[in-house]
Amino acid sequence: MSEVSGAPAVLFENIATIAVADVAQTLSIPVSRVHQLVRDGQLLSLRRGGATEIPADFLDGSAIVKGLAGTITVLRDGGYHDEDILRWLFAEDDSLPGPPIAMLRSGRHREVKRRAQAMAF
Incomplete structure (x- = not known):
């Protein structure tokens, strides 16, 4: 499973998470x-406790945020590890009106991709 188990907990402590069962x-x-x-790269996971x-x-109601899987695929194909992808998705970007995950959630998945x-290149 593609988990960010080796990532420092502090790095991702500000990311709200949901248990797999939920x-x-x-x-x-x-x-x-x-x-x-998660294995297929449509979602990323991390370990907490x-x-x-x-x-x-990563969820929008009862669905996965549109464009997330494609963005993960592009970054993985470009050599990025899951920890780096998570960091990038949630990091503030001065050239965007917020972090890339916020852009995906607002429907601007083409720009993020x-x-x-x-x-990646």
Whole structure:
């Protein structure tokens, strides 16, 4: 599973997370499918207190935020590790009106993906 288990806890302590079981319930899928989504790069997870959790901002109601999976794929293909992807998604960007995850949540996934492509090459 692609987990950010080696990442310093302080690095991601400001990211609100949801337990995998709660994500499964929200998406109306089995817990094993959530783990598969993480393995497939449609979601990223991190470890907190020994539990695997998903950033809350990755969900929009009962769905995964549009454009998230594509952005993760572009960055992974560009050689970025999951820790770096999480850091980038949640970091403030002076050239954007907020962090990339906020842009994805507001429907501006094409702009985020363009920036991810530029970083990856």
